[in-house]
Amino acid sequence: MVTSILTNLFDNAVKYTGQNGVIKLAALKTKEDILIFKITNTYRELDAQELKKMFEPFQRIENNENPGSGLGLTIVKKQLAQCNGNISAENSPGGLEFEVQFLDQRLP
Known part of the structure; x- marks a missing residue:
């Protein structure tokens, strides 16, 4: 499950990072004993409403031309809940930052 979570987040980072961008x-x-991963990509600053809805089903960023259904981050959030973890997203000086926390070291 951990592989699926991180793969989904990296896939999104690659899709949403422009040419010559940084991940x-x-x-x-x-x-x-909390294990934390932070994945940051050089993406535009999102407004508060976009950040709030990001993990809801079928939510896609406006004017997004990348393929997808808007379910990836919803699935990640549910997978993390199953292994006592959580995820958040925020704007940072380096771009859009996702923070994944695994609260239990007995990862699936």
Whole structure:
């Protein structure tokens, strides 16, 4: 399941990063044993409404010409819930940043 989650997020990062754009991955483990992955891609700043709806089914960014159904991030969120994790997205100085937290080290 972890592979599916990260593959989906990387696939989105590749699709939504323009030519000569940058995709960054950071991974860390906190002292509370929370495993965190941050995936950032150079994408335009999203407004608050776009960020809020991002994980809802069939939501797609306006004027998006990339193929897809708008279900990928919904599936990722459900998969993370099954393994005691969560995901969030926010604008950052480097672009759009997704933070994935695995709260239980016994990953599926």
